[in-house]
Amino acid sequence: MNADIVAASRELKGGGVVVLPTETVYGLAANALDGEAVRKIFTIKGRPLNNPLILHVLDSSWLERYSHVKKYSIRIEKITGAFWPGPITVVLPKKAIIPDIVTSGSSRVAIRCPDHPIFQAVLRTSDLPLAAPSANPFGYVSPTCIGQVKATLGDRVKIMLDGGECAIGLESTILDITSPVPRILRPGAITADAISEVLGEDIIDHDVQIVSENPSAPGQLKQHYCTDTRLVLFEHGSRELSQYFAGKTAIVFMQRPKNFDGIAKKLQLPAEAIFWFSDDGNLNVVARNLFSTLQRLDSAHYNAILCERPPRAGIGIAIDDRLLRAAAKFKQ
Ligand code: TXA
Ligand code: MG
Numbered sequence: 001m002n003a004d005i006v007a008a009s010r011e012l013k014g015g016g017v018v019v020l021p022t023e024t025v026y027g028l029a030a031n032a033l034d035g036e037a038v039r040k041i042f043t044i045k046g047r048p049l050n051n052p053l054i055l056h057v058l059d060s061s062w063l064e065r066y067s068h069v070k071k072y073s074i075r076i077e078k079i080t081g082a083f084w085p086g087p088i089t090v091v092l093p094k095k096a097i098i099p100d101i102v103t104s105g106s107s108r109v110a111i112r113c114p115d116h117p118i119f120q121a122v123l124r125t126s127d128l129p130l131a132a133p134s135a136n137p138f139g140y141v142s143p144t145c146i147g148q149v150k151a152t153l154g155d156r157v158k159i160m161l162d163g164g165e166c167a168i169g170l171e172s173t174i175l176d177i178t179s180p181v182p183r184i185l186r187p188g189a190i191t192a193d194a195i196s197e198v199l200g201e202d203i204i205d206h207d208v209q210i211v212s213e214n215p216s217a218p219g220q221l222k223q224h225y226c227t228d229t230r231l232v233l234f235e236h237g238s239r240e241l242s243q244y245f246a247g248k249t250a251i252v253f254m255q256r257p258k259n260f261d262g263i264a265k266k267l268q269l270p271a272e273a274i275f276w277f278s279d280d281g282n283l284n285v286v287a288r289n290l291f292s293t294l295q296r297l298d299s300a301h302y303n304a305i306l307c308e309r310p311p312r313a314g315i316g317i318a319i320d321d322r323l324l325r326a327a328a329k330f331k332q
Contacts (some may be wrong), residue, residue: 020132031126042101066095068094072092085115088188090177171188245304255279283319
């Protein structure tokens, strides 16, 4: 077996913390059954203890070990059958074996099954459920490649496994499956429509405005994923963008501007200050490149980053959610 997988599993069994790739973002993992190991995650991230962690499992057969799933088995079978392994997390009543520190004292636990061969190999080898938040300092942009993790967590973690670039690039959709009408607590790549179709029932979609004023999920903070550089959002087709310019300014579009020279001239920005998340506006590509682009621009010493908002449909809802939270720290 791969020596890295063995080393990571050994570290986890010994109460250590390791960085592992998932299909969404990189995670900072510890044995979820070991409260002291889990505490190290909070310390390394500088994360408040009232922000619960997601439990990662190998497959749906592990659900019963850690949660009271029976009452919800019809919904769970539909969701896990359609989407696991994959970027959707379900919230269920927790069993006592899960220490309170994982759920911040809540009687419910969020569980997901990551779709990445390295993470799965570590789950299989260690035979442990792994608590893992995104592998970034608390509040900062989530990492989608190992370079980003190293740039922000540095030598705080000994073992970091490189699994390449994350295929999705946004954290998982979180679904509260226990409420009378299932409810999305955090939007992600798996959309409300896709979930509703699989369940064969209506679900309550996530509402950015409501959540930002009055968090419906612990940890769904108004400010999150923030760059240090001032970030300003604008709607597609907005004019008069120069009012937001501040010294050295970068601008990021959802797709490559069709009339690039014309746009550069109109904005009076050098061509090198104009960026885009995707060539053709494919929102899956935007999602994949979102956090890495923001982090790259954040470390490039701009005074301001202007960023176009995506269309609010499909995965665009989750992209917009992350951008709104990222910009919330800066007065618009
Ligand atoms: O894609 C993902 O979900 C990534 C990868 C690493 O798996 N993980 C991730 O973890 O995004 P994190 O810690 O950055 O976000 C976890 C969020 C919390 O902020 C909270 O909103 C929600 O999950 N959460 C966790 N436990 C919960 C619970 N018991 N009830 C409600 N929400 C919960
Ligand atoms: Mg996070």
